[in-house]
Amino acid sequence: MFKTMRFLFAFCLSLLFLTDLSAQKVYNVMDYGAKGNGLTDDAFAIQKAINQCCQEGGGRVLFPRNRVFMAGPVEIKSNVELYLEATSVLKANPDESVYRLSAFGANEGEGMMWLYASHAENITIGGKGTIHGNGIAFMGAELSDSYELKPLNPQTFDPRPHVLTLTDVRNLTIRDVTIREGAYWTVHLIGCDGAVIDGIQLLNNLKIRNGDGIDLDHSKNVRIANCYITSGDDCICLKNRREFEQYGSCHDITVTNCVMTSRSCAVKIGSENMDSIYNVMVDNCIITASNRGIGIQNRDEGTVTDVTFSNIQLDCRLWSDVWWGKAEPIYVTSYPRANGNHKDANWRFPKGQIEGRCGEVARIRFNNITATSENGCFIGGDVPGKVHHIYIDNMSLTMNKTTQYEGGVYDKRPCKGEGFVRGKVYPLHFETASNIYVSGFNVEARDFPGFGRTGKTVKCDHVILTRIILNGEPLNVGVNDDGFI
Secondary structure (H helix, E strand, O other): OHHHHHHHHHHHHHHHHHHHHHOOOEEEHHHHOOOOEOOOOOHHHHHHHHHHHHHOOOEEEEEOOOOEEEEOOEEOOOOEEEEEOOOOEEEEOOOHHHOOOEEEOOEEEEEEEEEEEEEEEEEEEEEOOEEEOOHHHHOOOEOOOOEOOOOOOOOOOOOOEEEEEEEEEEEEEEEOOEEEOOOOOOEEEEOOEEEEEEOOEEEOOOOOOOOOOEEEEOOEEEEEEOOEEEEOOOOEEEEEOHHHHHHOOEEEEEEEOOEEEEOOEEEEEEEEEOOEEEEEEEEEEEEEEEOEEEEEEEOOOOEEEEEEEEEEEEEEOOOOOOOOOOOEEEEEEEOOOOOOOOOOOOOOOOOOOOOOOOOOEEEEEEEEEEEEEOOOEEEEEOOOOOEEEEEEEEEEEEEOOOOOOOOOEEEOOOOOOOOEEEOOEOOEEEEOOEEEEEEEEEEEOOOOOOEOOOEEEEOOEEEEEEEEEEOOEEEOOOEEOOEEO
């Protein structure tokens, strides 16, 4: 009996010893001078905790509960976990003058960095607390469905802080936290490899322009899952910005089990794309009250290929012209962007040029889509052969006018020439595209003003439609230059 008790005691001690060895070292920001009163800028103390954590081989930088940590710019470093306990808040300093690190390098026209990391690895941002971008503090006057942007001085410098700017980070995890009210882009991954974004609530103010949710920029091997996102601009956007061309293409991306609302496009690819985007899967998502549901908006020389959207429930509605989109549930386009001088000093175009071109969009698949909208699907390109091999299989579209905004318009912005296509409202509108295959398309559109029956084609080649049902009646559909008959 005594030997047994001695054995159990020694065993328990060994377990405690092993647990202690594996425990993560904690760096409480309060121990480094943070006040957590919501008034004092705690950036210096937070940075001090992060620096020591990194220097000592990594651990957890803790933001304790029931505190508001107001802070200016902070750099996150390798092997550091930022952990926000429930009821803790990390909030952006509303003083525009503290933001002087451009989120886009030499291009200072697209906002500054707040929380950022560069050339790092093994970074985690987690906990049940809140990261608050203090977005309204950086806005101008409030309008009916947006905020005005403040005048810029100088015109090439925009002081609005992005929430998280993560550049060339390997093995990145963002989990469980709530992120609120970004003043500009919210989670921006640039050249990242191997990222997981899981279970976060990203709750941007729907009236804040440029308030993107998650932007994947030249990034690869990224998994986004189980997130709830509301954003004035795009909820999830894939792109290849010219400022970061050294990081190559954007590919091998999955988005699953997300719920999204946007005043622009809920899931978008583009418009900035100077490289290639491919191998993308978006599945099992819900989109509500958005100005556009699923969009491929190619406006640069890059290509978009091999993308699948499946098992998506969405509803769209019209908003004002401040926001891109006209309630198109599905939108697949490639048009060259408009020439001109923008606040970003023509970073939209290849160096030394003020005119661009747009690349191929091909092998795009839509499966099992259920949509309600004030508009129909739009697929188009600028020249033949640019947009091709587009597949829509098993889609149900209910067309229902729910707002007072003008209907009968498709939105091609940003593009050369007229940005809007006006006329009747069609469930399917194809313009200068080829090899389009639609099978199992069910439309309900009774008493819809300006309804154009089933669809319209303009300069299209090889459009195949089968199993088309309009208001419960199967149609034998053919295609000519005027549309579907």
